[in-house]
Every structure is written in C-alpha cells, then in structure tokens.
Amino acid sequence: MTERVKVLIPQEEVEKRADEIAARINRDYEGKSLHLICILKGSVFFTAELAKRLTIPVTMDFMSCSSYGSGTVSKGIVKLVKDLDEPIEGRDVLVIEDIVDSGNTLSYLLGLLADRKPASLALCTLLDKPARRVKKDVVVDYCGFEIEDHFVVGCGMDYDQRYRNLPYVGIMELEGE
Numbered sequence: 620m621t622e623r624v625k626v627l628i629p630q631e632e633v634e635k636r637a638d639e640i641a642a643r644i645n646r647d648y649e650g651k652s653l654h655l656i657c658i659l660k661g662s663v664f665f666t667a668e669l670a671k672r673l674t675i676p677v678t679m680d681f682m683s684c685s686s687y688g689s690g691t692v693s694k695g696i697v698k699l700v701k702d703l704d705e706p707i708e709g710r711d712v713l714v715i716e717d718i719v720d721s722g723n724t725l726s727y728l729l730g731l732l733a734d735r736k737p738a739s740l741a742l743c744t745l746l747d748k749p750a751r752r753v754k755k756d757v758v759v760d761y762c763g764f765e766i767e768d769h770f771v772v773g774c775g776m777d778y779d780q781r782y783r784n785l786p787y788v789g790i791m792e793l794e795g796e
C-alpha cells in the first residue's frame with residue numbers, strides 16, 4: 620500500500636492561527652495565571668506552539684487516555700491512562716487538543732476535570748470536525764480550524780504512530796490496498 624500525504628493546512632497558516640489564538644488567550648486571561656493541560660500524545664506539538672506564544676504566567680501538566688470500541692469509527696469507551704500530576708482545584712485551566720472528532724474523549728475528560736472544581740475550564744483545539752460530533756456537550760472555546768471529515772496527520776496527529784512531526788496538517792491518502 621502506498622501512503623501519500625496531501626497538504627491541507629500549510630505550516631505558515633498553522634503558525635499564523637497559533638499567533639491569533641495565543642493573542643486571544645493572552646487577552647482573555649489578562650492578570651491571571653493559566654494552567655495548560657496537554658492531552659498526550661497528539662496535543663504535544665500544538666500545546667508547545669501555543670505555550671511559547673503566551674505572555675501570561677503559565678504552568679503545564681499532561682494526561683493521557685485511550686479509547687476503545689469497535690474499530691476506528693466508534694471509539695466510545697474512554698479510559699484514563701495517565702492522570703495529572705497536580706490538583707487543579709481553584710485554578711484557571713485550559714485543555715489543549717490537536718483534534719476534536721466524535722467528542723468522546725473530551726466529553727469524558729472535561730467531565731472528569733470539572734468534578735475537581737477548577738476556577739474555570741476551557742478547551743482549545745487545533746482542529747475541529749463538527750460534522751462527526753457524537754457528544755454534543757463538548758464546547759470548543761478556541762478553535763484553530765474547522766475541517767471536513769478527512770483522515771489528517773501532522774502537527775501531532777498520526778497514522779500508525781507516524782507523521783506526528785510534520786509541521787503542517789496533511790490528508791492521509793492510502794492507495795493500492
């Protein structure tokens with residue numbers, strides 16, 4: 620099978636959007652400290668892009684979860700694999716993701732985090748696929764790009780654990796199966 624990656628969002632556009640979102644976050648949280656939560660692994664790259672553009676005081680923590688279900692389409696059951704290292708009670712928390720798809724992961728994680736009584740809880744994602752949303756309760760506060768239902772890689776997103784390091788968002792094309 621041949622793998623080909625077609626550019627969907629070039630690196631310059633990703634970086635320009637990161638500038639814009641970081642500027643908004645800096646304004647929205649002016650005078651406050653912000654606790655960033657990176658959801659491993661895909662969010663590592665976008666979290667770093669955003670974090671280095673923030674001028675407000677920032678702390679960071681990481682969590683990881685896995686989704687189970689029948690195949691790649693319905694990954695309904697989410698399990699926590701790595702919890703945060705620090706409590707979030709009373710803190711302003713921003714969860715950062717690379718992509719929100721069905722919303723199953725974020726519906727679970729945001730519920731879990733809200734129970735820990737942060738001062739505020741918001742969600743930032745590089746990509747949003749609203750057409751695929753199953754969990755309608757997931758509200759995206761900061762969105763890089765809304766995209767159609769493509770299989771995307773790069774900027775943290777993988778195909779079989781590869782391509783995460785591409786500096787642009789690409790569409791994964793598989794030919795000759």
Ligand code: PRP
Binds near residue numbers: 686717722776
């Ligand atoms: C991706 C992404 C989100 C989730 C979104 O992670 O980073 O966490 O899927 O999908 P959903 O809205 O349908 O739940 P993935 O499970 O691929 O793990 P990874 O970040 O380690 O690649």
